[in-house]
Amino acid sequence: MEGRSHTGWYVVLLLFCVLVLWVPLYNRAEPSFIGLPFFYWFQLLLVLVGAALTAIIYFATEKK
């Protein structure tokens, strides 16, 4: 089964999802970045983090 050895990675993904849903963490205006309030740039950054994380897990778990 492919599932067992990948459990650790799936936990990482789950923690990332919790971070994304933790609204009080990012519902603030400061610090702003190039004029964008924190609320906006942080969530856009999370898009990139999520993509990078998925890519890393893909390469770590893909069978050769």
Add this chain to the structure above:
Amino acid sequence: MAEVNWTILSIFVVLFGFITWLGFVSARWRRGDLDMLHEWGLGGRRFGTVVAWFLIGGDLYTAYTFVAVPALAYGAGAVAFFAVPYTILIYPLLFIAFPRMWQVCHRHGYITAADFVRGRFGNRWLALAITLSGLVATLPYIALQLVGLEVIIGGMGISGTGWVSEVPLIIAFVILAAFTYTSGLRAPASIAIVKDLLIYLTAFAAIIVIPVELGGFGKIFAAVPSAKLLLATPPANSFGSYSAYATLALGSALALFLYPHSMTGILSANSAHAVRRNAAMLPAYSLMLGLLTLLGFFVIAAGIDKLPEFSPGFAQFKANFAAPAILLWAFPSWFVGIAFAAIGIGALVPAAIMSIASANLYTRNIHREFINPAISGRDEAQIAKWVSLIVKFGALVFVLFLPLQYAIQLQLLGGIWIIQTFPAVILGLFTRKLNDWALLCGWAVGTVLGTWMAAVNNFSATYPLTIGGWGFPGYAALYTVILNFLVALVLTPVFAAMASKPPVDETTAADYVH
């Protein structure tokens, strides 16, 4: 309304002409026998990573999204940004669950989620429930795509009274219907490539040019009223806007890949690996959607809604006019033509895939299951082609004759209905332990209660849930699917005890391994 802008219209028509031609010649692309349902309705499962990326991206991020999300930012402010966490959360789900889905569907020739549930649980009534949820959730969604198109047509200054005003929409509809009928899923796949390149061009031009014209993001956000800038701090004893924001994001994310058109897009990929790769590559679309959401704030900062030349548009289309208006305001006509064509064509791609997905569902899970089990492969494909026409015609009638509010309310209900298939479809990928009749009961409870929650709450997406004196205002779809799962869990031992035969399952553990 303002006069017709001929430059915009010419470029729009030329690009539309090009994708019409492309739609028809796609029938010959990666040639297959279009008289077979899996060829017409899934493109022969032949699309590699890159084409699948364009197809799924063009399928999920619809024209209506590109119009409605900036409109929500313009009208309601920060809450519109839930589209960003929503489209972040869909990819871990895609990455973990859907390679298994692709694999088992490939092994058994399933082309719909209901096919899978039928095979996994051996219960035709549970499969019928999944089919009905899929059909009723998709139909208003197609209608909304035509609404997106209507806003764009209005933005070009085309207006008229009565019948005449609807002629452009009817022309676009006829084009859509014709190329879907002849080319099946290959048409939206090839068109999606053109359309997505145009959309990326538009999004990046808008996000660079408009802030420069407005004096930078700092100035733009300084002009946004503080009530719209951030989510409201929750009142005492309630999670207020926080739980609403988080549950909207999570519930929408759980629902998205259950829609029949999402399933069709994913199953058209040529391998489970292509699906996994796309989970890392598709967030590019989320980034673009996030950037386009900011257009709503640009409208506020530029005060465009106060300008006399845009007031008829805002009067007719309300907040939905925000995105077209800012493009008209900021760009020369030739570029607006490209941008409008991108959004307009962006309506046709998902509308085509949705109608194909509905046709696949009807043909496989209603016609072959309940009406004519002995149907030949050729007849199956022919019926699907006709159903795709009927479905689109229904959506057109809906848009032409019923108030827009109905389509929006039905689409909201659609999210609540489709998420109820989660326990059977997604959990079913990992376990056969839940009893099929228990799942059906859970589905019924979730569907009825979710509909009731939306109805008593004046068709607002969030329901003011209170538990033990604490308020958890949140997305009715998420709350009801949790209840749905609990009902299935509790009733499983009950039904298992009553059952006289062991549970059936035509799939094996090895079928899911990719």
